[in-house]
Amino acid sequence: xxxxxxxxxxxxxxxxxxxxxxxxxxxxxxxxxxxxxxxxxxxxxxxxxxxxxxxxxxxxxxxxxxxxxxxxxxxxxxxxxxxxxxxxxxxxx
Amino acid sequence: xxxxxxxxxxxxxxxxxxxxxxxxxxxxxxxxxxxxxxxxxxxxxxxxxxxxxxxxxxxxxxxxxxxxxxxxxxxxxxxxxxxxxxxxxxxxxxxxxxxxxxxxxxxxxxxxxxxxxxxxxxxxxxxxxxxxxxxxxxxxxxxxxxxxxxxxxxxxxxxxxxxxxxxxxxxxxxxxxxxxxxxxxxxxxxxxxxxxxxxxxxxxxxxxxxxxxxxxxxxxxxxxxxxxxxxxxxxxxxxxxxxxxxxxxxxxxxxxxxxxxxxxxxxxxxxxxxxxxxxxxxxxxxxxxxxxxxxxxxxxxxxxxxxxxxxxxxxxxxxxxxxxxxxxxxxxxxxxxxxxxxxxxxxxxxxxxxxxxxxxxxxxxxxxxxxxxxxxxxxxxxxxxxxxxxxxxxxxxxxxxxxxxxxxxxxxxxxxxxxxxxxxxxxxxxxxxxxxxxxxxxxxxxxxxxxxxxxxxxxxxxxxxxxxxxxxxxxxxxxxxxxxxxxxxxxxxxxxxxxxxxxxxxxxxxxxxxxxxxxxxxxxxxxxxxxxxxxxxxxxxxxxxxxxxxxxxxxxxxxxxxxxxxxxxxxxxxxxxxxxxxxxxxxxxxxxxxxxxxxxxxxxxxxxxxxxxxxxxxx
Numbered sequence: 001x002x003x004x005x006x007x008x009x010x011x012x013x014x015x016x017x018x019x020x021x022x023x024x025x026x027x028x029x030x031x032x033x034x035x036x037x038x039x040x041x042x043x044x045x046x047x048x049x050x051x052x053x054x055x056x057x058x059x060x061x062x063x064x065x066x067x068x069x070x071x072x073x074x075x076x077x078x079x080x081x082x083x084x085x086x087x088x089x090x091x092x093x
Numbered sequence: 094x095x096x097x098x099x100x101x102x103x104x105x106x107x108x109x110x111x112x113x114x115x116x117x118x119x120x121x122x123x124x125x126x127x128x129x130x131x132x133x134x135x136x137x138x139x140x141x142x143x144x145x146x147x148x149x150x151x152x153x154x155x156x157x158x159x160x161x162x163x164x165x166x167x168x169x170x171x172x173x174x175x176x177x178x179x180x181x182x183x184x185x186x187x188x189x190x191x192x193x194x195x196x197x198x199x200x201x202x203x204x205x206x207x208x209x210x211x212x213x214x215x216x217x218x219x220x221x222x223x224x225x226x227x228x229x230x231x232x233x234x235x236x237x238x239x240x241x242x243x244x245x246x247x248x249x250x251x252x253x254x255x256x257x258x259x260x261x262x263x264x265x266x267x268x269x270x271x272x273x274x275x276x277x278x279x280x281x282x283x284x285x286x287x288x289x290x291x292x293x294x295x296x297x298x299x300x301x302x303x304x305x306x307x308x309x310x311x312x313x314x315x316x317x318x319x320x321x322x323x324x325x326x327x328x329x330x331x332x333x334x335x336x337x338x339x340x341x342x343x344x345x346x347x348x349x350x351x352x353x354x355x356x357x358x359x360x361x362x363x364x365x366x367x368x369x370x371x372x373x374x375x376x377x378x379x380x381x382x383x384x385x386x387x388x389x390x391x392x393x394x395x396x397x398x399x400x401x402x403x404x405x406x407x408x409x410x411x412x413x414x415x416x417x418x419x420x421x422x423x424x425x426x427x428x429x430x431x432x433x434x435x436x437x438x439x440x441x442x443x444x445x446x447x448x449x450x451x452x453x454x455x456x457x458x459x460x461x462x463x464x465x466x467x468x469x470x471x472x473x474x475x476x477x478x479x480x481x482x483x484x485x486x487x488x489x490x491x492x493x494x495x496x497x498x499x500x501x502x503x504x505x506x507x508x509x510x511x512x513x514x515x516x517x518x519x520x521x522x523x524x525x526x527x528x529x530x531x532x533x534x535x536x537x538x539x540x541x542x543x544x545x546x547x548x549x550x551x552x553x554x555x556x557x558x559x560x561x562x563x564x565x566x567x568x569x570x571x572x573x574x575x576x577x578x579x580x581x582x583x584x585x586x587x588x589x590x591x592x593x594x595x596x597x598x599x600x601x602x603x604x605x606x607x608x609x610x611x612x613x614x615x616x617x618x619x620x621x622x623x624x625x626x627x628x629x630x631x632x633x634x635x636x637x638x639x640x641x642x643x644x645x646x647x648x649x650x651x652x653x654x655x656x657x658x659x660x661x662x663x664x665x666x667x668x669x670x671x672x673x674x675x676x677x678x679x680x681x682x683x684x685x686x687x688x689x690x691x692x693x694x695x696x697x698x699x700x701x702x703x704x705x706x707x708x709x710x711x712x
Contacts (some may be wrong), residue, residue, distance in 0.1 A: 005367075008346045009335050012375060022405050038239075058334065060559070069560030087347035088335035091413040092395065092560035092591035093527065093539020093549075 001080035014043035031074035096123035097611040100313040103204035106566040112212040115284040131162035133584035136178025146639040150182040151297040162587030164345040165201040168319035171592035173389035173486035175196040181289040182271040193388035194277040194284035196258035199307035214299040224308025232301040236527035238274035239441040251616030261302040263443025265489040266292030270499040272448035282386030282396035293559040295699040301308035329596030336395040339374030352662030353532035358454040363662035372421040418527035419450020431478035450525035470494035521546030528554035535562040538677040539573040544633040569680035578626030639710040
């Protein structure tokens with residue numbers, strides 16, 4: 001299935017792109033995508049997933065604009081055509 | 094046994110009578126230090142004591158009180174912040190507005206924890222404060238000067254360079270634009286006491302600026318505050334990485350992705366991704382940021398300077414997230430250079446970018462709906478970037494339609510057809526900040542009950558974006574109230590909110606209790622320090638109840654927030670219908686110990702040790 005990945009702030013700096021569209025296996029979860037990104041981009045290692053496999057405090061992940069804390073967090077299954085936004089957590093402002 | 098004042102306090106309140114130039118010094122009552130802590134708490138106490146309930150914000154009886162906190166000039170991070178307290182020309186209620194920079198730390202070293210300006214100066218003046226007291230000096234030649242220029246001119250007159258720390262009014266304050274702000278240009282960064290109209294109040298007192306030269310006082314914490322602060326440093330730096338890199342402008346893209354960023358005067362809450370990108374922190378950093386800037390004693394350096402050659406801007410202040418909401422997304426203006434220009438003008442002229450931006454966006458929707466026309470102004474089409482810049486200049490000068498904009502959106506609405514009220518976005522006369530009143534349930538009840546009206550520093554949005562009380566009303570009134578305690582406590586410590594939330598926690602917790610205990614020598618529990626925040630919030634409420642601006646009728650939300658769901662995007666369908674707000678108000682009042690009309694009960698006043706304050710505001 002195809003997912004659109006949107007990167008912001010420090011994650012964008014590490015990935016070097018604003019947006020990518022790429023193929024993932026069916027039943028891919030948020031955690032799977034984050035692990036793939038950490039694997040592909042060494043600068044991201046340890047910044048997207050905590051040691052226990054949960055989403056790290058240093059990022060907020062949105063599935064089609066909805067914070068995955070309202071879904072199944074890292075275990076949220078993704079569907080073809082979904083957009084995953086990886087942003088810094090809201091601080092300040 | 095009588096209490097002694099902890100040695101972290103300078104110990105004195107300086108009262109300056111502008112009409113005569115006389116000053117008097119009052120010792121801080123140790124009981125008041127323990128009840129109100131500093132900053133926000135101290136200025137609320139001064140307003141309660143000195144401003145009659147029937148005084149107009151522009152009457153000489155209004156005061157402008159400037160205060161710092163007990164931790165200022167200590168190792169406790171990021172406490173070089175000052176608080177100005179006054180009755181607001183926007184809300185006619187109590188208001189406190191904070192700013193960072195170097196002035197607060199300098200004031201702390203004078204030994205004066207609070208400076209209260211009373212009355213009105215006979216001639217255009219500035220007030221110079223040092224450890225010996227205050228001098229009211231002629232501001233001859235500074236009429237109409239911009240804020241940065243004023244700071245520089247006063248530094249030159251005092252002839253000690255940046256050792257004179259200046260908080261200045263611009264033309265907008267002199268012209269009593271109701272949301273005129275105060276700007277502090279220091280050697281290290283700019284700070285703005287942005288909201289509520291502190292500049293207008295200072296202007297009404299015929300005062301152009303407050304200038305401070307530091308003294309020899311050094312606060313002495315009772316315990317190892319430095320060690321405790323160092324322990325927290327790792328978390329602080331980890332959690333503020335985005336602020337370090339992008340400043341608050343880094344929030345534009347994330348919040349737009351959530352569909353909670355107001356667009357076109359709140360008709361929708363999501364801009365096209367490419368439009369948001371154009372005014373995002375990422376774009377500003379890549380294209381315009383030249384250096385990081387910071388307040389005293391802060392390693393985060395969230396401030397940035399931007400330069401835009403085409404606009405003639407060199408090392409201007411980066412627009413904050415809130416300002417980008419007010420001057421870009423609400424206007425449908427996505428030309429970053431024109432947006433930076435409008436923000437730079439607001440800073441130089443001395444205007445709150447939130448209230449001004451929301452007021453312009455409101456006027457633009459009124460124009461779109463036919464309630465205003467080209468005879469009113471030729472600059473009222475959404476997307477008109479050049480018009481936006483021109484309106485900033487006109488507003489500060491109260492020229493043409495700018496004179497109407499200078500009154501704020503609520504007063505402007507009163508001059509138009511009743512339909513105009515449908516397009517307002519604010520509460521109690523103050524325009525809302527960027528954090529959505531529809532898309533965040535905690536902000537719905539938080540804004541409705543906020544002392545300051547449309548303030549995002551009463552109830553905080555931060556935890557809501559992480560999934561706490563954003564979509565549910567369950568427990569949300571208590572959440573909103575308790576974050577109001579958190580902000581009142583933080584503004585009394587005068588610790589930067591961004592640093593405190595990220596480094597120390599976004600709720601009152603044992604870390605704050607421990608730090609305050611180490612600073613003061615008092616043995617305070619978490620419940621004790623939260624009670625300080627609650628007490629201060631009730632002082633503010635008592636002032637506003639006495640002034641007739643706080644009750645169930647004024648604890649409300651604007652039409653669009655209560656009747657028009659977000660039409661599309663990830664937050665589609667969210668709003669706060671009247672029955673939902675009423676239910677949350679019931680819970681909120683019960684939690685607070687207020688009656689059904691939102692007034693603190695006698696039992697609550699007694700529980701919070703506020704009988705003397707309740708008596709003074711009623712006089």
